[in-house]
Amino acid sequence: MAHAAVPTVLQLVQSNSLPALVQVEIEQLILSGELAVGQRVNESDLALRFGTSRGPIREALRALEECRLVRSEKNRGVFVREISVAEADEMYDVREALDELIGQRVAERVTPDQLRDLKAASMAMDETTATHDIKRYHALNLKFHDMLVEFAGNARLTETYRLLTKGLLLFRLRGLQGGGGFAVSNSEHKAVLEAIASGDSARAGQLLRQHAIESRARMHRAAAAPTEK
Amino acid sequence: MAHAAVPTVLQLVQSNSLPALVQVEIEQLILSGELAVGQRVNESDLALRFGTSRGPIREALRALEECRLVRSEKNRGVFVREISVAEADEMYDVREALDELIGQRVAERVTPDQLRDLKAASMAMDETTATHDIKRYHALNLKFHDMLVEFAGNARLTETYRLLTKGLLLFRLRGLQGGGGFAVSNSEHKAVLEAIASGDSARAGQLLRQHAIESRARMHRAAAAPTEK
DNA sequence: TAACTGTAGATTGTCGACAATCTTCAGTAC
């Protein structure tokens, strides 16, 4: 079969245990903003919501704490983590280094099919800049970078990168969601793709790092602006 | 006070909850090799050992699973993770990128006191190469790199790096612990320290990355050798 | 002997309950 990485619900329930299922569910709640940043997470409520006891919920929360998506205070509960600008800066520092590595690796081992998918995503983003569909641009942008790290062919790198991305996503939820610069951002994507297509590993790495740097700058500008909608 | 990062036992027990305490305890068991690589971890045994019920144990194990120190199979239990050479290679890929960043940052912001500590550690390693005290060299080497990442002044980078280091440590426990090259390794340390002392950020980054690359090569040589003691 | 089957024991998965702690808020004193 072509798509081996799509497990059925049956397999999911059989292989993953309840805490694991609950974990991704809670993660969605956090990353979608349904559980507000800084808010306390009530174990009983979640247990009720998912139809389980508190045990599995607690296990899931402990895992999410390790992901740094929540923090825990003894006898007070767990809270959705709030990321400061300083912390986001730290993450960007690491992300820049990883992005350079990703660019290099992808340029070395990308397949024609993968390159096609990347270009398709970039073109889709072009459309959203025309229609100013910010939400969709973000989703595509996330998908684009997720594909990139996936295509780098290093599972540990993927894990590390995704962990960072989740943290940055959490930061964006803090409210100061940056507007502007979509067209610019996507033009950077295209430059990266060009370097990748030409197999220029060093250049692809540099360009993807530069993209992360610019992305950080956009983040700062958005954070500095009062609160644009 | 000079050293603020040394909490008393009282603070530890009051702030951290039982699962957190148990987690570091189990982590020690794994990293010290008392829980063998690949071995199944028995929840009841651990509960008995730490004088708790299985609840806190399970929470700790879920956190350790997120650290990738153990893996979990539904209805079969959790196992101490065994790292393959291929996985170790992946980790080194990421580590090399991070080490370059670390070298750069430390060169930019190291204090005289910190530099003194680093040099002291390097000198201590020199002594162990003379006496062929491999165990002590490894401990000092770990401490040396831990200091470096700490002095880079980026908490998220530290977390990311330590996670990787734990994984690599787990790999070493797999048996094929590399001998040889200690003197060479430490001479690389000294070159890094020189670049740091001179404030040459780019060079310090390159040298620390190169050190990681050589370290990976040493790992490969050790893995290729049958099983030298 | 080899392969299969079924049972006993061990282990994990999940739950409900209770104690410890925190939070809230009404009541009181000044």
Next chain:
DNA sequence: GTACTGAAGATTGTCGACAATCTACAGTTA
């Protein structure tokens, strides 16, 4: 009105128990 006190309610921390599942092994059959 403000600050303190204490009790009621809510929430977390931990435990022991039971069901579901897996593992090991003795017994059976060919």
